[in-house]
Amino acid sequence: VEPISLGLAIAGAAASALTGIISYPRLYCYFRECCLQRHEQRVAAALQESLDRRLFGQHLVSKVVVRAVRGFLSNAQAKKPLALSLHGWTGTGKNFVSKIIAESIYKRGLKSNYVHQFVATLHFPHAHSINLYKDQLQSWIRGNVSICPRSIFIFDEMDKMHAGLIDAIKPFLDYYELLDGVSYRQAIFIFLSNAGAEKITEVALDFWRNGKEREDIQLTDMQNALSVSVFNNRNSGFWHSTLIDRNLIDYFVPFLPLEYKHVKMCVRVEIESRGYAVDEDILTRVADEMTYFPREERIYSDKGCKTVDAKLDYYYDL
Ligand SMILES: Nc1ncnc2c1ncn2[C@@H]1O[C@H](COP(=O)(O)OP(=O)(O)OP(=O)(O)O)[C@@H](O)[C@H]1O
Structure with missing residues (x-):
């Protein structure tokens, strides 16, 4: 192939790819974020x-x-x-x-x-x-x-x-x-x-x-x-x-306010997301350390699932 015709062929392919990109918004939006992107x-x-x-x-x-x-x-x-x-x-x-x-x-x-x-x-x-x-x-x-x-x-x-x-x-x-x-x-x-x-x-x-x-x-x-x-x-x-x-x-x-069992679920997710094997003992200890209300029944977590990650640092990241 002559260098000049190869050059033309490449330019042609690039041009058609470009028009392809312009005429196929989905492809364009694959590479660049678009407004109204997903169906x-x-x-x-x-x-x-x-x-x-x-x-x-x-x-x-x-x-x-x-x-x-x-x-x-x-x-x-x-x-x-x-x-x-x-x-x-x-x-x-x-x-x-x-x-x-x-x-x-x-x-x-x-x-x-x-x-x-x-x-x-x-x-x-x-x-x-x-x-x-x-x-x-x-x-x-x-x-x-x-x-x-x-x-x-x-x-x-x-x-x-x-x-x-x-x-x-x-x-x-x-x-x-x-x-x-x-x-x-x-x-x-x-x-x-x-x-x-x-x-x-x-x-x-x-x-x-x-x-x-x-x-x-x-x-x-x-x-x-x-x-x-x-x-x-x-x-x-x-x-x-x-x-x-x-x-x-x-x-x-x-x-709804979160209960003890939900806090445990949050702790589990957090342990897994850090790539550790779940230690049930630590999981229970972290959930137990959270405070619960009302004072007598102690059903709902005061802070929901917030601070779970900070509490886990104590057990895992030291
Ligand atoms: N219901 C839930 N299910 C799973 N994870 C939860 C849930 N609630 C909270 N979490 C976890 O706790 C973190 C903190 O919760 P989030 O920031 O959404 O609370 P919030 O309701 O916005 O609190 P605030 O009113 O203080 O802003 C979340 O990033 C998530 O990891």
Whole structure:
């Protein structure tokens, strides 16, 4: 083969590969992250599988989250963005679940360019700057949704957010088709909060005291009580918020307090993820070291599964 024709052949192949890449977005998206990347059925399957395998003791969460996300993604005519509000005791899996949702939609999960996380105490620390934060929040959400309609926004520590701030995002959560030429209808908003945890615990404890199974707790046992208690709680971040007033939160997702057996499951996972063989004695000791409430019955872990990893360091990494 003449060098010149070989060169032409290579150039031709490269050009057709390039057009191939451009005309096959899937291939392009294989190498570079794309907005709206995965098909909704794949997202729903990945989400279900991941929650079933990795999330312990939260039957209501799995049910609501999978249904909500699947329904929303498969509805091409969604009238508003999806807004989920996750509530519960510390260490029960709220951040964990938002990470799993993000990973099911974008392979890079929380590291994705289309997933944005806010932590109230970090990003909005000063009460006197609330108006500035409102402006920043709006332009930041507008900018990101303009780049990618299927953006995911996670607001952590809602209960520490200054009252009224979250109302700045109300227009984006509402039923508008377009706002200044931008549609927010494909975006996903996830709010995380400890507000309502007492109410959730009260219901769970009632079930326990009446000898009923935890898994028999229904969403209806929780949802109304939860939305009212969050709305009326000055420290919920949603205090008298128009988001609740106007029914712009689609689902209140209750995280039940975790029991001793769930803590043990977390310890097991943590030991395995470090590549050690599970030593049942250590596993039990770590779970025993956690504190449990109420004081008399000692059923629920004070810190959920938080601090399990730190406790394990004592046994394994010294
Ligand atoms: N229900 C659960 N199933 C499996 N692992 C869990 C569960 N809850 C918590 N964990 C583990 O504990 C870690 C800490 O939990 P996570 O940060 O999700 O708690 P949280 O509910 O967001 O707490 P906080 O309200 O304090 O922010 C998680 O990364 C996960 O490893």
